[in-house]
Amino acid sequence: MILAAATAAALGATFAAVPAQAQPMPPQPNTPAYKACMAEEGELRPQRQALSRRFREHEANLERASLELATHxxxxxxxxxxxRAAVAAYNARQDELNAQAASLNTEGASLEKELHAFNARVAAGNVRCGNILAPYHVRKKEM
Incomplete structure (x- = not known):
C-alpha cells in the first residue's frame, strides 16, 4: 500500500513538472476572429498556388538542364x-551550362527563402487561428 502511494506520488510529481502543451483552438464560426482567419486563408491560397507553380517550373528547368548537361x-x-575550334565550342557550351546551373541554384535558394517566409506567416496565423491555415509542402513525392 505504501509502495503504491509512493509510486503514485512520484508519477504525479513527474507529470506535474511537465507543462501541458495545449493546441490552439480554432475560433468559433460566425465570429469576427473566424472570418478574419478565413480571409487570411483566402489571401494565402493564391500565394500557395503561385509557389507551387514556380516550384514545378523550377524543377522542370532543373530536369531540362540536367538532360542538356548529360547530352553535352x-x-x-x-x-x-x-x-581547336571544336574544343573551344565544347568549352563555350560548358560555360553556358555552368552559368545556367548557377542561375538555377540562385533561383532555387530564392524560392526556398520565399517558402520559409510563407510558412512562417502560416505558422503565425495558425497560432491565432487554431491550425486552420494550410502550409505549403514542397516535395509531396518525398513525403
Whole structure:
C-alpha cells in the first residue's frame, strides 16, 4: 500500500513538472476572429498556388538542364581534341551550362527563402487561428 502511494506520488510529481502543451483552438464560426482567419486563408491560397507553380517550373528547368548537361558530357567522348575550334565550342557550351546551373541554384535558394517566409506567416496565423491555415509542402513525392 505504501509502495503504491509512493509510486503514485512520484508519477504525479513527474507529470506535474511537465507543462501541458495545449493546441490552439480554432475560433468559433460566425465570429469576427473566424472570418478574419478565413480571409487570411483566402489571401494565402493564391500565394500557395503561385509557389507551387514556380516550384514545378523550377524543377522542370532543373530536369531540362540536367538532360542538356548529360547530352553535352556524352558528346565529350566524340570530341576531336586536336580540333581547336571544336574544343573551344565544347568549352563555350560548358560555360553556358555552368552559368545556367548557377542561375538555377540562385533561383532555387530564392524560392526556398520565399517558402520559409510563407510558412512562417502560416505558422503565425495558425497560432491565432487554431491550425486552420494550410502550409505549403514542397516535395509531396518525398513525403
Amino acid at each position: 558530357e556524352a558528346a565529350a567522348g566524340h570530341l576531336n581534341r586536336t580540333d
